[in-house]
Every structure is written in structure tokens, then in C-alpha cells.
Amino acid sequence: LHSKGSRNPRCQLPPGPTPLPLLGNLLQLGPSSLDKRLMKLSKSFGSVFTVYLGPQPAVVLSGASTLREALLLQADAFSGRGGMASFDRCTQGKGIVFSNGHLWHTLRTFTVGSLKKLGIGSRSIAERIQEEAAALIQELSLIQGASFDPLSHIRNAVANVICSVVFGERYAYDDPDFRILLNLLNDNFQILSSQWGQMYNIFPSFLDWIPGPHHRIFSNFNKLQAFISKEIKKHEENRQPEEPQNFIDCFLDQMDKAKQDPRSHFYMETLVMTTHNLFFGGTETTSTTIHYGLLILLKYPNVTEAFDPPSPSIFPEKIQEEIDTVVGRDRLPCLQDRDNLPYTNAVIHEIQRFISVLPMGLPHILTQDTHFRGHFLLKGTTILPLLISAHRDPTQFKDPENFNPNNFLDDKGAFQNNDAFMPFALGKRICLGAGLARMEIFLFLTTILQRFTLCTVKRPEEIDLSPKSTGLGNVSPPYELLLKIR
């Protein structure tokens, strides 16, 4: 049952299922739900094991303590970015997400610093999100009483937050060009989370010759890039040098400063890719979380009977009660309310844990030869951090398989965080937008629930929470929502 390991005698890859030539372990892993199959394999092979995705080996890390040990305690060694053929072809290793070494370090440090200067992580961005939440409520009020899928509204609201930071602009909910653009982002997230996307990442040269939706990844990407390039051009023409109003201005200033340096990492292609990273990374994951979260709330309008031990919670009514008591109905929820809304905070953490929107995070590679848990792993080994395994870890959560806010509440009903909660991953590659995303999820969800009662034409037991597709991401299924003003 065990793989033979690398031919290099120094490198004994951890055990794993026996691979077939060329196909590797694809037959054992099956065509869908790679994350669930990997979790199943970890029951046989332990928390560190090898799988072959096609001819390429990858070492899977499973379970909260394994992930923490690798990504936090051996952070440097595990901080490289592994390849993904689709993204590598699009980005040519130029942005933050798919670069490595000095280029990655320079772009990441610059971007974190610029976003901080522009107010991310501070009160000013929280206020910007509040404004957008108010705009979202206004738009949703126009549809209340009719059944609709809220995804495109949520996506527009979320995209507006990142666009206001990156481009200094927000877009109307009925702007047809912006809708098209957001559909391209979503189409790519869906394809990358489908079997086509996964197969492309394993057999790119072969799939290049096979017709299928995976070809749209690249045409969509080119259209998005054209939009971003057009926006950058506008900024080049209209900006005041040294007085940056948004991320693009900051980057252009930096390009000016580094003009004479032939080794500089600040040039047009890295600007386009970094902007694309923030736009794509900042939109799809966050809007999927909010969209999925509302569906979960529809599924469990009353969870009293659902759990053993019984939960005292009835949500979303219970969230609304908490919001009414702490915030009232005369002002919008703000970030400072979060500490006073323990139940709401627990539900939001539970939504992120339960859906694990990027169940396998993004691939890493080892930046140096590394000893890890009794294995000697060579520099360049691909690492798959199975984030969902931490979220389903029975040693960490009271009720890992079900949606249960008690996973984040102590016996007295106070919010209780958990070290195994890692939707944004951990360590040096931790999601660069984690703080922003957490603010958005909290402010958008609480503002919607403060204002509306959630209804649906389906009975809760008819609602299926299975993702529409799963691969890179767990994509929320489409559904019909009916909002009633409270």
C-alpha cells in the first residue's frame, strides 16, 4: 500500500496510496470532492502523507496540530507557493499570490503597507464597508417581497469595497459592464472549482487540446486584465504624484521611484497582476461566504432540536434579538459591536468553519530541505495544506460534522475562539485580506439581519447545503431568497 518514495535516497516521501504510472492516485481520489477524499485517506495514512496528482507527488498536511506545526513553527520552510498550472499560465508568477522569493516578499510587504496607509485594518475602511452595507440594504429593499438569488447583489457590494481601495471607485448595482466583469470573476472561480479546472491543473498540456469550459479561464482572465489595464491608464492620466488616493496610485508612485533600478519589482505587469490578485481574491471568497451563510441561516431557522447536547439557540431570530438589544434599529451595526454580539460572532465563525470556502487553501512548496514529523522532505516538495481537516478535527471542535454555533461558544454563552479555526490559513502566506474579509462578513451579515427577515419558498428540510462545485473552492449552490422588512 505504500509508495516507494523519491528515487533520491535522501528523500523518503511520507507513505501514501500506491500510485499508477501517469495517473498517480487519481483513481483513488476520484473526480470530485478531492478535499473529502484526502480527509478519508488521512484516516489510513496519518496526518502527513503523499498523494500523486497525475505524475506529480504532493505531501498532504491534515489536522489542526500538523498544520499549525508546519505553517507557524516552521513558517519559513513552508512559505513557498506551489504551482497551479491555470494560475501560473495566467499570472506568469508575477503577482503576490503565485510568486516566490524576493519578488513575492517585496510585493507582499509593499501591498500590506499600502493597504494599511489607505485605511485597511482601521476605522476608515470599516466606515466604508458600513456605507456599502447601507447601499446594499437599499438595493435589497427594492426587491423585498419577491424571490431572488442574492449572489449578484452580495458580490457587487463586496467588490465595491475592494474596488474603492484599489481603484478609488465603486460601481452601481445596475452597471451592466461591471456586472459582466463580476460574472467573469465568478465564472473563473466556478471553473477552477470544477473537475475541469482540477484536471487542467494536473494535465495542462493534454487539456490544452481538449475542448471544454477550462479554456474560458484564460479568455475571462484576459478580459479582466484588459479592464484593469484600462483603469490603470486612467489613473496614470489623472493622478497627483506623491498624493496617492488608492492602491494603483501608490504602486505608480513606487514605479516612479524605482525607474532607474533595472532589478525593480515595480513595473506594469506586476501592477496588473497584483491588482488582479486583490480584485479576484477580495471578491469571490468573501461573497461566497456571505451568500452561503444566508443559505445556512435559511436551513436552520430553529436549531433547538437539531443538536445533542441541545443548543439553546434559535437563529437567525436569536441573532436578530442580540442585534436589537445591542445595536437597536436606529443605527447601522459597526465593528465595535462585534465584542458585544457573542452569539452572532459565533455563528459567523461557524459559517466560515462549516463551509471552508478554500478547503485545501492554496498549494505551498518547501523553500528548503526540511525535517518534519519524522520525514525528511526536499526543497521544492509540493505541500497541500488541507485546511478543511482542521475545521473537521474532532479533537478541536465539540460538533465538527454539523453546523453548530456552540463550536464557538463556552458553557456560559461567551464567544470562544479556537486555534483550529483557519479559513485564511496561517503563517507567512496567511491571507493578506483576512482582516478586511472578517470586517465585511460581519458588517454585511449583521446589517442584512438587522433589517430583514429571511424567508424562502422551500421548507428547511428541502434545502441542500452541498456545494455547487468543489475544488479550489466550495462554491455555494444557487437558491431563492425572500426578504421581508422587519
Ligand code: HEM
Ligand atoms: C472569506 C474571505 C477569504 C478567505 C477565506 C481567504 C482565504 C485565503 C487563503 C486560504 C489563502 C491562501 C493562504 C496560503 O497560501 O496558505 C489566501 C491568500 C490570499 N488572499 Fe485571501 N481569503 C479571503 C479574502 C481575501 C480578501 C478580501 C483579499 C484582498 C484584500 C484576499 C487576498 C489574498 C491574497 C493577496 C492572498 C495571497 C497571499 C500570499 O500568497 O502571500 N483574500 N486567502
